[in-house]
Amino acid sequence: MGKYEINELYASHALHLRFLITPNGTKEIYDAVSQCSRCGYCETVCPTYVISRRETLSPRGRNQIVRQLIEGKFRPGPDASYESLKTCLLCGACTNVCYGKVATGDIVLEARRETTGYGKSPVYKLVIKLKRNKALFAAAVKFLYLLKKAGLAALSEKLGIFYFLGMPALGEAQKKLFRAPLTFLREKLEKRAPPPETATLKWVYFASCGIDYIFTEVGLATVKLLEEIYGPGVFMKNECCGLISYNYGSLADARASALKNIKLFEGLRTRHKKFRIVGDCSSCVAFLKSYPQLFSGEEELLKRAEEFAGNVSDITELIKPEHLAGRFDPEKTQKNRVTIHDSCRACHGQGIREQQREVLRPVLGKNLVEMKESDMCCGGAGAYAFTNPRISARILARKTENISKTRADIVIASSTSCLMQIESGLREMYPSARIMHYSEYLVSIMKKKA
Ligand code: SF4
Numbered sequence: 001m002g003k004y005e006i007n008e009l010y011a012s013h014a015l016h017l018r019f020l021i022t023p024n025g026t027k028e029i030y031d032a033v034s035q036c037s038r039c040g041y042c043e044t045v046c047p048t049y050v051i052s053r054r055e056t057l058s059p060r061g062r063n064q065i066v067r068q069l070i071e072g073k074f075r076p077g078p079d080a081s082y083e084s085l086k087t088c089l090l091c092g093a094c095t096n097v098c099y100g101k102v103a104t105g106d107i108v109l110e111a112r113r114e115t116t117g118y119g120k121s122p123v124y125k126l127v128i129k130l131k132r133n134k135a136l137f138a139a140a141v142k143f144l145y146l147l148k149k150a151g152l153a154a155l156s157e158k159l160g161i162f163y164f165l166g167m168p169a170l171g172e173a174q175k176k177l178f179r180a181p182l183t184f185l186r187e188k189l190e191k192r193a194p195p196p197e198t199a200t201l202k203w204v205y206f207a208s209c210g211i212d213y214i215f216t217e218v219g220l221a222t223v224k225l226l227e228e229i230y231g232p233g234v235f236m237k238n239e240c241c242g243l244i245s246y247n248y249g250s251l252a253d254a255r256a257s258a259l260k261n262i263k264l265f266e267g268l269r270t271r272h273k274k275f276r277i278v279g280d281c282s283s284c285v286a287f288l289k290s291y292p293q294l295f296s297g298e299e300e301l302l303k304r305a306e307e308f309a310g311n312v313s314d315i316t317e318l319i320k321p322e323h324l325a326g327r328f329d330p331e332k333t334q335k336n337r338v339t340i341h342d343s344c345r346a347c348h349g350q351g352i353r354e355q356q357r358e359v360l361r362p363v364l365g366k367n368l369v370e371m372k373e374s375d376m377c378c379g380g381a382g383a384y385a386f387t388n389p390r391i392s393a394r395i396l397a398r399k400t401e402n403i404s405k406t407r408a409d410i411v412i413a414s415s416t417s418c419l420m421q422i423e424s425g426l427r428e429m430y431p432s433a434r435i436m437h438y439s440e441y442l443v444s445i446m447k448k449k450a
């Protein structure tokens with residue numbers, strides 16, 4: 001098989017991105033992967049390589065596999081190449097340290113789209129079908145939560161029913177789900193009184209699915225911070241950002257979600273001149289910022305996606321030390337030792353590293369402690385912990401050990417998958433500490449209003 005034969009597969013724009021928008025410019029997949037010089041500089045930061053020491057589980061190995069796939073040296077299939085592609089966390093740590101800024105995560109994802117099973121999972125198909133109707137989806141999630149509360153999910157897992165049904169990932173997911181709220185964030189936010197018609201909106205809150213359906217208290221904390229710091233704003237009543245479809249299913253579904261969110265933004269823009277779209281799950285926010293890549297090569301849509309992405313912010317980058325000066329309760333700030341886990345899509349995906357420390361350092365002083373490898377993935381990585389449970393558990397064990405060495409009482413993170421994953425690690429290996437989202441932690445140490 002020749003190079004161009006297989007390149008035709010990658011040229012299918014229904015299945016693949018037309019171009020990758022990389023730090024080195026817009027590139028076709030083959031050009032992007034060809035930038036890897038095989039120097040190996042990235043290996044020490046790649047979690048799957050660090051725990052396995054296997055070349056096929058390193059960024060360099062993955063890039064060589066994708067390159068050979070494109071060159072038609074072998075076909076994707078259930079072999080070492082499949083394992084190599086499937087186990088990439090898409091964390092972006094490698095790109096961050098790479099001199100050539102090779103976008104290995106994006107490259108791997110494009111190759112994964114060729115592998116058997118991509119987008120064909122029955123769980124994915126069911127979720128996407130249900131998600132088209134928000135009320136139906138919410139009812140289905142609540143029903144599952146009731147089953148969980150009744151202990152049926154754990155029982156099904158013990159009896160191997162999820163495996164029998166060909167949905168082992170669901171069994172893994174239910175083990176890490178420690179919250180099952182029966183009122184979702186969306187319902188709470190929609191009940192709030194709207195700001196006066198004449199108010200100038202400074203922010204529009206984007207509710208990620210994980211925050212909406214699991215970590216509702218995080219969304220409430222973020223909205224509270226935004227109101228305190230920036231004044232009036234509204235809930236965007238947004239669609240899912242599309243990341244689930246982008247990573248596990250169909251590009252068409254991801255584009256459809258993106259377009260709906262872009263239209264919502266444009267609608268709001270006709271009435272309000274200037275505001276930021278603010279989210280509090282760094283994975284989703286990083287994806288919102290990357291919308292232009294979904295429409296690369298389509299001039300008009302690309303422009304609209306760029307306008308949208310240029311107005312997106314992660315809550316972790318919006319809070320400055322001066323915003324909350326004098327508003328913290330010293331008794332609360334001196335009670336606990338705190339460490340920060342840098343969620344991958346905050347630090348590698350958006351370059352957010354120092355902002356949280358700049359806010360917390362003057363407040364916490366010596367109670368802010370740094371952990372080793374704070375920016376190494378925890379193994380959560382979206383649904384990775386459910387689809388690659390063994391390797392994810394080893395990465396989590398390393399993260400939990402690093403946390404325990406700091407003797408911290410509280411770990412701060414900013415992505416929902418990190419919140420779920422680290423909570424499961426702490427419960428099992430270091431139960432004296434708990435995980436909190438950055439917004440939630442800030443609200444918890446603020447003075448009560450008189
Ligand atoms: S991805 Fe970058 S750092 Fe890693 S081997 Fe290739 S060129 Fe070197």
Ligand code: SF4
Pocket residue numbers: 045046047048049057058059062087088089090091092093094095104105
């Ligand atoms: S994206 Fe993360 S897991 Fe994948 S190759 Fe890069 S560092 Fe390794």
